[in-house]
Amino acid sequence: MSGDDKEAESETNETDGPAPIKPRPSGLALRYPTIEDLRKRARRRVPRFTFDYVDGAAGAGETCKTRNAAALDAVELVPRYGVENFTADTEVELFGRRYAAPVAIAPMGLPGLVWPGGEEALARAAQAARIPFILSSAAGATIERVAELAPDCTWFQLYRMPRNELAINFDLVRRAEAVGVQALMLTLDVPARTKRPRELRNRLIIPYTVGLRTFAHVLPHPAWLLALQRHGQTAFANYQAYAGEKVSNREVVKFVREQSGGSFTWNEVARFRDAWKGPLVVKGILHPHDAERAVELGVDGVVVSNHGGRQLESAPASIDVLPAVAAAVGDRATVLFDSGIRSGEDVVRALALGAKSTLSGRAFMYGLAALGPRGPSHVANFFFDEIAEAMRQVGTRHCGEIRDLVVRHSSALAF
Template identity: 50%
Template sequence: MTGDISRTALPLARAWGAGSRTGPEARLQRRLPTLDDIERRAHRRIPRFAFDFLDGGTGSDLNTLRNRHALDAVELVPRYGTPAPVRTETELFGIDCAAPIGISPVGVDGIIWPGATKIFAAAAGKMRIPYIAGTLATAAIEEVAELAGPYGWFQLYGLPANDHSVTFDLIKRAAAAGVRVLSATLDAPVRSKRPRDLRNGLVVPFHPTVKTIFDVASSPAWLLALAREGMPAFRNMERYVEKPATLAKTAGFVQSQIKGTFSWDFVKRMRDAWSGALVVKGVLHPADAERAIAVGVDGILVSNHGGRQFDAAPAAIDVLPAITAAVGTKATILFDSGIRSGLDVARAIALGAHGTFAGRAFLLGLGALGERGAAYVAGLLREELETAMGQLGTPSLDALPQLSVRHRDAFDFT
């Protein structure tokens, strides 16, 4: 009897919930089936200061927790009786994407895993998902564009000196590199206080301590990656400092020159200077979304900076419906802040987003698996999205917003 059960169970396991990967990928999926498993492995493999930098928010980490609780509270009602193959493909700003999933910009990503920017760019091109490379990424925008092709987007902070001369030069560089989507960050008007980084001494200029050295020595995989890639640096900024562009000089330039947010007047100037798609990142109020559309932007990225800027901000998912209602069809709605699963992606799409982005999830993938991590997380999120859509009876992304949704904590701006 036991043998009969075993012979029956194996094909059933393959058919139900075992995932679509085979060989080594299937074994890896059994070991790391969720982002929680990936996070535990990353915690063991990267230095403590790096994990704290990735995991922490601002203040008491209330906003990061709020993002998670708010996403968990969104309920979707399945519909049955019309089974059909699930398709996750979508188009964002004329770019065909394998899924409505992208990699968010994370400044100084090389602290989490040396070489992160290049890994993300290569994974984006391979998996056909967008990657918004940051102004403070550890590879230059030209290299990102070469590796990612049309999936390499560019996130821009403002450098107001000399009437934004460096800001406009970065825009020209992005255009010359073939970047098709520019994302201007609005939600960093002042530097936030991040207690974990302060306790770890992770400030500019960085001064390693005995504890830091011990953390690094206890993380051999991270240390090998560092030996291969070299110290993380602000590669986009190096051409704007006096030669030789040492890390200290470049870090000092970043500290003194990157200031504040963009005014709406400057967003309009940016619109005039940029012929590609223009996105504003960090919108949490429908009136700001309407103002952005009035100056000509093509996309609104609803985000609270992943909980890393303002602890009292609402969960990004809770303001998404109001922004979706205000924008209508006048712009593409994107979402980030708290995405940890394909089910979270389905929730955001059901509430009006056209695409979603995650930063921590992909960096945790690097911490857990090194160079394989970004593509693994992209595949995991897509498979989970396919499962969620199949369970919901939604064969296409267009069907998700038609579902009945219970969202008790949706923000009421009236």
């Protein structure tokens, strides 16, 4: 028996239930039983500018991030008992493919800043866990590389690059198709750059240079520095081909800044619908009319999201608009949800309020920062265990039944 198992033996509380239906938690599950535990370790384990990049949000008070968590916490589920032959089947079908659980790794720029080589760690974990990894176009690994590592689970997200009739965007679509990406996601909720005070205080500029300020940040983190030495500085790998193969990271970043901008217009969404034959999803929907507009243009899915509170501090908690968006969409498209998910019960809450599946951003990044390359798999397992556990608690045998639960959601927005 390992030290961790012994710890489990002595510490697991047996007084609250009958014989365990699953093995007792051990190892990482004991040391980091919540995402908050990972977050705390992440704060100690990586340079501050890196932690703040992930943990930060829009606005002086970062209140949208807090609002997401508070609104999810306030959603109450009424459990049902007495079901025969009970098993909690967490599998979910999305766009004709089956995934192991209703949670995906949300698209995030520069995971390699958080832990050098982070994109590859996320892709490997997603493939092993059989959940979607949505590669951000602003990530530090190419679609080609990620599709190689996660051939069954790679989705791809685009930010708008309006020059030359979206030529770069459409070339990325071509590349995504060539490597068999399973779904294409257009992010709508970044109409302009936003102010994230923590990034400004840290003078976070990509690519960062180890100057006096960052030197003090990185010095206490030898494991992170070692990973940096192995993988090098992170850059916008998907754009390298357009900026020029031989140009420096700094020039790629400058190129991307000059080329990007604005939110995709509905006319542009229609053009992507024509160009991309696979499942098309729009992300960042908070108003039911926007969801309807997207569905009328033929999108297959919408992500109800406020970008994890990173864009507009005064945005509503995304869980508070989910029921209205789900009602507007009906069964015409798949409704996905993100912003604030920190537990399996949060996932079940979102499914009870109309989402078919969810995305999680920071939870996976905290795992990466706290535990390095093994972090994302730990977070995936954490969600598997917690989602199954929550389903057992509320009495639902499969994800489809979660929708039938009685829910109290007093902060839901009426439009």
